[in-house]
Amino acid sequence: MQPETAYQEQELLFKQKKKNLSKKRMDYLLLLLPTLGIFIFFFLLPLFFLFITGFKTFDASSGVGNDWTLENYTKFLSDTFYLGVLWRTVKIALLTTLVAIVISFPVAYQITKANRRIKNYLTLIVLSPLLISMVIRCYGWVILLSNNGVVNNALLKFGWIDKPLTLLYTEFSVVIGMVHVLFPYMVLSIMGSLERIDPSVIRASQNLGASPIRTFFSIVLPLTLPGIFAGSVMVFSLGISSFVTPAILGGPQVKVMSFLTYEQVAVMLNWPYGSAIGFLLIFIATITIIIYSKLLTTSKKGVAIQ
Amino acid sequence: MRKALPKFGLNFFCLLVYIFLAAPIVVVLFSSLTTTEYIVFPPKGLTLRWYTELVNHPEFMQSFMLSIGVAFGTAIISTVIGTMSSIAVVRYQFRGKTAIMQLVGSPLLIPTVVFGVALLQFYSWIGLATSPAALVIGHIILTIPFVMRLVVASLVGFDRSIEQAAMNLGAGSMRVFFQITLPIIKSGVIAGAIFAFITSFDDLTVALFIVSTDVVTLPVRIFTYMQYQYDPIITSVSSIVILLTVVLMVVIERVLGVGKVFESKNE
Numbered sequence: 001m002q003p004e005t006a007y008q009e010q011e012l013l014f015k016q017k018k019k020n021l022s023k024k025r026m027d028y029l030l031l032l033l034p035t036l037g038i039f040i041f042f043f044l045l046p047l048f049f050l051f052i053t054g055f056k057t058f059d060a061s062s063g064v065g066n067d068w069t070l071e072n073y074t075k076f077l078s079d080t081f082y083l084g085v086l087w088r089t090v091k092i093a094l095l096t097t098l099v100a101i102v103i104s105f106p107v108a109y110q111i112t113k114a115n116r117r118i119k120n121y122l123t124l125i126v127l128s129p130l131l132i133s134m135v136i137r138c139y140g141w142v143i144l145l146s147n148n149g150v151v152n153n154a155l156l157k158f159g160w161i162d163k164p165l166t167l168l169y170t171e172f173s174v175v176i177g178m179v180h181v182l183f184p185y186m187v188l189s190i191m192g193s194l195e196r197i198d199p200s201v202i203r204a205s206q207n208l209g210a211s212p213i214r215t216f217f218s219i220v221l222p223l224t225l226p227g228i229f230a231g232s233v234m235v236f237s238l239g240i241s242s243f244v245t246p247a248i249l250g251g252p253q254v255k256v257m258s259f260l261t262y263e264q265v266a267v268m269l270n271w272p273y274g275s276a277i278g279f280l281l282i283f284i285a286t287i288t289i290i291i292y293s294k295l296l297t298t299s300k301k302g303v304a305i306q
Numbered sequence: 307m308r309k310a311l312p313k314f315g316l317n318f319f320c321l322l323v324y325i326f327l328a329a330p331i332v333v334v335l336f337s338s339l340t341t342t343e344y345i346v347f348p349p350k351g352l353t354l355r356w357y358t359e360l361v362n363h364p365e366f367m368q369s370f371m372l373s374i375g376v377a378f379g380t381a382i383i384s385t386v387i388g389t390m391s392s393i394a395v396v397r398y399q400f401r402g403k404t405a406i407m408q409l410v411g412s413p414l415l416i417p418t419v420v421f422g423v424a425l426l427q428f429y430s431w432i433g434l435a436t437s438p439a440a441l442v443i444g445h446i447i448l449t450i451p452f453v454m455r456l457v458v459a460s461l462v463g464f465d466r467s468i469e470q471a472a473m474n475l476g477a478g479s480m481r482v483f484f485q486i487t488l489p490i491i492k493s494g495v496i497a498g499a500i501f502a503f504i505t506s507f508d509d510l511t512v513a514l515f516i517v518s519t520d521v522v523t524l525p526v527r528i529f530t531y532m533q534y535q536y537d538p539i540i541t542s543v544s545s546i547v548i549l550l551t552v553v554l555m556v557v558i559e560r561v562l563g564v565g566k567v568f569e570s571k572n573e
Contacts, residue, residue: 017317029474031394032406034387039409046428047416053427101321110320129327132551133508135525136544139532140330143337143345143541150333150347163358180330212312241417243511248529258419265423266515278420285415 031109054275064271072242072276082260086280089256092246093239097232100186103179104231105224107178108190118264130184138248141177142168145249177249178239185238186231193227226296233292237285257281310534331548345538356542370526373507376438376523380445380506385499387446390490395454396461411451418448422515429516436518444516445506453498460494493561500558503556504551519571560566 054072057065076082111122129137144150145167167173170253197220205215243258250256255263257277264274333347338356340349360366391410395403413421425444434440468490472482488495510525517526524547528540 025382027395028398028400031390032549035410036393036406038387038443039450042425042428042443043413043421044409046424047421049431050420050424050427103326106316106319107323110316124555125324128555129331131504131555132331133544133547134523135508135510135528136547137330139528139540139544140332140334142532143347144329180327183327219561241419243417243419248532258417261417261419261423262514265426266495269425271427274423278417278423281417282415282420283419289415304369 013285032229040078049274051279053271054297056272056278058272059271060270063269072272073280075273076276076280079282082277085255085260086257088171088254088282089240089258089281090284092174092254092256093177096182096239097235099175099179100108100183100233100235101228101250104183104186104190105228108187108194111187112191112194126187127184129180132142134244135180137180138245141173141180141249145173168249171250171254174246174250174254174256176241177245181242181245182235182238185234188235189231190227192230195222197223229292229296233288237288240288241281241285324573334541334544338538338545340538341536343538346542356538357546360542363539365522366524366527366539369522369524370543370547372438373524376445377503379438379442380449380497381503382503383442384446384449384453385495386499388442388450388502389457389495390452392454392457392461393487396458396464410454413447414451418509418511421447422512425512427513435493436516436521438521441513441516441521441523442506443568444512445502448509448512449502449505452501456494456498456501457491460491464490483532496561497558500554503507503553 016276053064055068055070056070057067057069076086107122107126111119111126114122142149146152147164148169149168151167152161154163155161194277201223202215202219205219206212210218240256241258243262246254246256246259247262250259252259252263258281261278261281263275264270264277268274322466329422337345337349339352339354340346341353342349343349361478364408395407407510423443425440429436464487472486473479477485503548508525509523510529513523513526514529517523522530524543531540
């Protein structure tokens with residue numbers, strides 16, 4: 001009698017488990033449904049349609065045509081003006097990245113060295129720009145950099161210049177604004193690396209007689225390279241695709257890829273060309289990320305071998 | 307001496323960087339107090355005139371309320387559906403999980419301009435253009451990556467035996483979620499909601515494509531006003547926004563600790 005009950009019990013348990021399992025299967029689909037639905041209908045589908053539009057013909061009088069063409073892409077890649085815009089976009093992003101590294105490293109270093117309370121305050125100061133509206137921060141830069149702005153007035157007063165410098169609507173102002181916007185990402189990334197350095201490694205270097213400067217260049221800096229690298233990729237890819245800062249601080253005078261996309265669509269109503277420019281931008285951003293992850297895996301292997 | 311000099315240099319350099327960070331914000335705050343008809347820093351005289359002047363510009367108030375509404379809608383919906391998806395991703399094993407994670411993370415990689423253009427084209431085809439709801443949908447997509455990252459992080463270190471105990475004691479799965487799971491992952495969920503709110507409130511790029519004459523969010527209003535006029539009205543509007551943000555930041559700091567919120571944005 002007893003084995004039978006045990007068997008029945010087991011069977012019951014098994015059935016229950018099976019029921020639970022199929023119920024669970026339903027559960028995760030239900031949980032994912034709203035997010036996936038929105039992403040498929042309002043993200044993937046629109047992007048797919050826009051990609052298709054990039055291969056359509058366009059006529060200024062009749063609008064988007066029905067014929068297929070590669071002209072939008074060839075037009076961009078064979079015109080020196082447009083290639084110039086592409087180069088400017090990359091250049092501004094690269095400059096932003098370099099400046100961000102130079103000013104972030106000391107700040108990240110100072111924050112990691114500080115005691116806990118000061119550390120919290122400093123982190124707050126460094127990160128707070130992220131929370132304040134980007135449009136407003138760029139507007140602050142307009143007030144600072146315009147021809148009769150704060151910087152020019154100060155320079156005139158000290159007699160360092162005779163007439164106002166053109167600072168606003170130049171590549172300079174765009175880089176300044178972008179460094180301001182993207183700086184926190186770089187600091188956080190470098191801080192992450194600095195915090196992972198084992199203090200005993202630094203002590204060892206000092207005990208072996210290395211000067212603080214030597215310790216910094218042969219121990220601290222190499223160990224923070226992964227953080228600098230990760231931060232650079234983030235700043236660069238956010239930099240080439242950013243729109244608000246170049247639009248406000250550069251305007252039509254300093255055209256970048258994102259502004260060109262906006263202009264083609266909103267002003268020229270040339271959707272196919274806007275689409276082609278937009279997808280070229282996506283292409284460059286994706287390439288950057290891919291190269292980065294490739295380099296990261298090889299460098300990890302390198303570390304493993306060591 | 308040999309040690310003090312580099313340290314002084316470091317601190318001085320960092321001070322310059324902090325001034326650089328604060329400069330545009332400080333300039334906006336102070337020039338809103340000027341008595342002149344144009345923007346000038348340092349302000350000439352002190353007055354709150356540009357704040358009272360806002361009464362004559364109801365469009366700013368309208369845009370402000372619209373932005374708040376859109377940001378609230380985005381934060382609530384994004385947090386609810388983002389939390390649901392996070393639970394599915396952390397708790398269940400299924401095929402295509404990596405693909406789904408990559409899909410919901412991809413808005414961070416796609417330039418916002420391109421997404422805005424794509425959305426505008428799609429909306430005009432299906433006839434959903436220029437409504438606050440259309441904007442909320444766009445913002446949900448921009449904010450889901452942040453929400454999910456934060457909620458997934460708080461779900462991963464979760465001790466499920468507590469839930470098991472509640473179940474064994476006879477609690478239904480809904481009751482377990484609201485009385486056990488939610489209180490434990492609360493900080494991640496709140497941080498996600500705050501991030502969604504800020505991202506939506508700050509968005510210019512997507513909103514720029516989905517505006518019409520009566521649906522204009524505050525960033526778009528400031529952006530377009532700025533292109534034609536250069537009077538201190540903008541600085542007073544901006545100052546109000548900055549002060550509200552500071553209040554919000556203090557709340558975040560009290561509730562969660564700022565560092566925690568930012569860890570997610572950085573990764």
